Amino acid sequence: MSARASVSVDLDALSCYRQIHGLPEQPVDARGDLTWRVGVDRLLSLFKEHDLRSTLFVVGRDLQHDAHRELAARAHHEGHELANHTYDHFYDLRRRSPDVIRTQLERCDDAVETTGAPRPVGFRTPGYNLSNPLLQTSRKLGHRYDASVFGCGPYWVAKAAVMAFRELRGEPSRSDRTDVRALRAPRSPYIPDLQHFWRRETSAPADPDSTYWEVPVAVLPAGSFPLIGTSLHLLDAPGLERLWPLIEASFPAYFDLEFHALDFIDADDIRDEPDADLLIARQPDLRIPWQKKRARYARTLSLMASKRTLAPMRELFATSKAGELFR
Numbered sequence: 001m002s003a004r005a006s007v008s009v010d011l012d013a014l015s016c017y018r019q020i021h022g023l024p025e026q027p028v029d030a031r032g033d034l035t036w037r038v039g040v041d042r043l044l045s046l047f048k049e050h051d052l053r054s055t056l057f058v059v060g061r062d063l064q065h066d067a068h069r070e071l072a073a074r075a076h077h078e079g080h081e082l083a084n085h086t087y088d089h090f091y092d093l094r095r096r097s098p099d100v101i102r103t104q105l106e107r108c109d110d111a112v113e114t115t116g117a118p119r120p121v122g123f124r125t126p127g128y129n130l131s132n133p134l135l136q137t138s139r140k141l142g143h144r145y146d147a148s149v150f151g152c153g154p155y156w157v158a159k160a161a162v163m164a165f166r167e168l169r170g171e172p173s174r175s176d177r178t179d180v181r182a183l184r185a186p187r188s189p190y191i192p193d194l195q196h197f198w199r200r201e202t203s204a205p206a207d208p209d210s211t212y213w214e215v216p217v218a219v220l221p222a223g224s225f226p227l228i229g230t231s232l233h234l235l236d237a238p239g240l241e242r243l244w245p246l247i248e249a250s251f252p253a254y255f256d257l258e259f260h261a262l263d264f265i266d267a268d269d270i271r272d273e274p275d276a277d278l279l280i281a282r283q284p285d286l287r288i289p290w291q292k293k294r295a296r297y298a299r300t301l302s303l304m305a306s307k308r309t310l311a312p313m314r315e316l317f318a319t320s321k322a323g324e325l326f327r
Contacts, residue, residue: 005308006256008055019174034065039261053079055313060108061086076117079310083122092176094131121318143319145213218255229263240299266290
């Protein structure tokens, strides 16, 4: 099989960033959350131009809003996969009870079905904060893959430092620290040990057609550079072109480029939001104009499409074809 790649997007509402930065909660605008009504609309339009079908990780509670549900239904009709990103986006979900974990995943699956999309087969936990119970629950609910492991050392250190700084400032982040053992996980897709999510399962699967996969966020081994939307801004205009030889060597079979819906908005979009100045100060990528972002994303997507076969994760990891790619 030819080399593959996916593009995934976490559709986190603006409230998630207020939680990260210790800012007060705000009611959802009657028109819908900004990352949905602007960010999701833009990403769908951009992906359509590139004939790209992505995997969108949806927070179930956001689908209570009619405008959000309509955008999610549009995404499904345009060929995108809708996957599970929990119902309430609790950053500390890995610390919650088994009942809460199951309810959060089940309710999100139910909410996705209200859009007309099929029941999710993929899961990503908020903040990449994975645990064995989360993985086990996802598997029991019939999911076929998890995409939560993010083995990036610099990200882990930076996140811990920011959380500690916010605590000292009296503005504690409502995010949560990621299990450090995720840094030991394989960088390419693997069949996880459900008791030790950062390890490969050593025994052969009983039923290859229902194998459960872990699909890590792509991180280059040299310097632990993550392949995510924010990274594209660090690379400037050439995007992934300068890194492509290293990507090919590091991920010969498959990699996923991860975005967040916030990557598709800028400071001008957010000016009228409560605490806009604080959000812009604490999310430097918002200060990059959308048209500049758009040009970088377009160049990156064109490069990926010219080098790899692009498909939603569902089509790669919920079929027996995954075994041909990764075993």
